[in-house]
Amino acid sequence: MADRLKGKNAVVTGAGSGIGKAVALALAAEGANVVACDLGGSTDGKGASAEPANETAEECKKLGVQAVPAFGDVSDFKAAEGMIQACVDNFGRIDILCNVAGIDRARMIWNMSEEEWDQVIAVHLKGTFNMSKHACVKMRQQRYGRIVNTISEAWVGTVGHVNYGAAKGGIASLTYAIAWEMGRYGVTCNAICPRAATRMTMGPEVLEGYKKRVESGLWSQERYEEVTHVATPDYLAVIPAFLCSDEAAHINGCIFGAAGAFFSYWAPAHESVIFGRDWDKYGPWTWEEVAKCVPTLLKGYVNPAPPEEEKKK
Ligand SMILES: NC(=O)c1ccc[n+]([C@@H]2O[C@H](COP(=O)([O-])OP(=O)(O)OC[C@H]3O[C@@H](n4cnc5c(N)ncnc54)[C@H](O)[C@@H]3O)[C@@H](O)[C@H]2O)c1
Known part of the structure; x- marks a missing residue:
């Protein structure tokens, strides 16, 4: 001790x-x-x-x-x-x-x-x-x-x-x-x-689920090894x-x-890109302003779960 x-x-x-x-x-x-x-x-x-x-x-x-x-x-x-x-x-x-x-x-x-x-x-x-x-x-x-x-x-x-x-x-x-x-x-x-590795992450039922993912092609064998080597x-x-x-x-x-x-x-989450504007002068955001800001705000962003149709393209 x-x-x-x-x-x-x-x-x-x-x-x-x-x-x-x-x-x-x-x-x-x-x-x-x-x-x-x-x-x-x-x-x-x-x-x-x-x-x-x-x-x-x-x-x-x-x-x-x-x-x-x-x-x-x-x-x-x-x-x-x-x-x-x-x-x-x-x-x-x-x-x-x-x-x-x-x-x-x-x-x-x-x-x-x-x-x-x-x-x-x-x-x-x-x-x-x-x-x-x-x-x-x-x-x-x-x-x-x-x-x-x-x-x-x-x-x-x-x-x-x-x-x-x-x-x-x-x-x-x-x-x-x-x-x-x-x-x-x-x-x-x-x-x-x-x-x-605990009963929550490596219990028999959980391992069975992982194996099914490999069998169905959702996971590679390497992915299985990686997930279970904990x-x-x-x-x-x-x-x-x-x-x-x-x-x-x-x-x-x-x-x-x-x-x-x-x-x-x-690190804590934080605002990474900010568009400031003179709201006293311009009033509420307009649709056009919002649409114009989006490409800059989301530079480098990738949708974590795009629609399946889009993934096939
Ligand atoms: N094992 C991992 O890789 C992993 C990953 C991320 C988060 N966690 C978190 O770590 C913590 C511990 O998980 P673990 O993997 O050791 O699982 P575990 O099932 O081995 O341990 C959880 C313990 O919490 C107890 N418990 C459950 N509900 C309770 C309640 N209402 N009141 C009092 N005790 C209660 C259970 O009896 C058990 O002993 C959990 O919060 C889990 O979400 C674990």
Whole structure:
């Protein structure tokens, strides 16, 4: 144990498996006490079990820290408050919150049900808000805190799970907003955009789907090899752990790509080309003005999904 987080108390959601478990163990390996929160369901959010949270807490304890399990649903506002309070009740205060819990209900938008949309937004976006809100009340009072959220490359666009992509985009915006509101109180809020082999990305059903893409010609064998050659979460877990340290006090409102194979920085989106105009003089935009601006605004732009008829040309 390197003890770089000794004396810190952490809450980790989704700590029962995959990336959340690896993060909980990485924090414990650096000496942090851990509340391991998990609902213990399947990747699509069905079912529940206290066992995964219990197991992670036990594994953390073996690293020489204090650890307790917290069985609960992050999308439940009151349950989230209870999981944050468990950290204060057991260890005296909360220094670190890592929001990792997540599910996937993949479907194209025309097939997606209202329930599939609501559930994914509830676990990811509302869940991250719920946990952060309750943590921020305490972190603001104590003038110290570290929050690390979990997004996905799907936040900038995805196919097959608009609910998931929208939730992750929401968490990215939430991360920036919390960073701006809480920074002055000594609280940082950042996000990781991970890539790791877990049951969510490499479970039997997911692998079956990848194989079907190869069989149908949608993917080449090389693409399949590339997608499936991914390191396990323990390879990346020190990245969020570092963001929870005092060494990272100056890092606030940042999004980092994190995987065994890379550590990257996602610059914030910004307006890249701007046409200013004297609206007092010229009044509302006219159709002709808009049409004239478009080629300059979109110089170098490529439609990510052109109509199939156009692709054949
Ligand atoms: N694995 C990847 O490559 C990858 C890529 C991008 C983003 N992510 C994100 O990383 C996070 C972890 O994913 P993973 O791949 O480790 O998957 P995982 O399924 O192994 O872990 C998710 C954990 O969250 C828990 N959980 C789900 N709903 C919950 C709820 N309502 N309340 C409390 N706990 C709940 C699950 O029980 C599970 O233990 C997710 O937010 C996921 O979207 C993963």
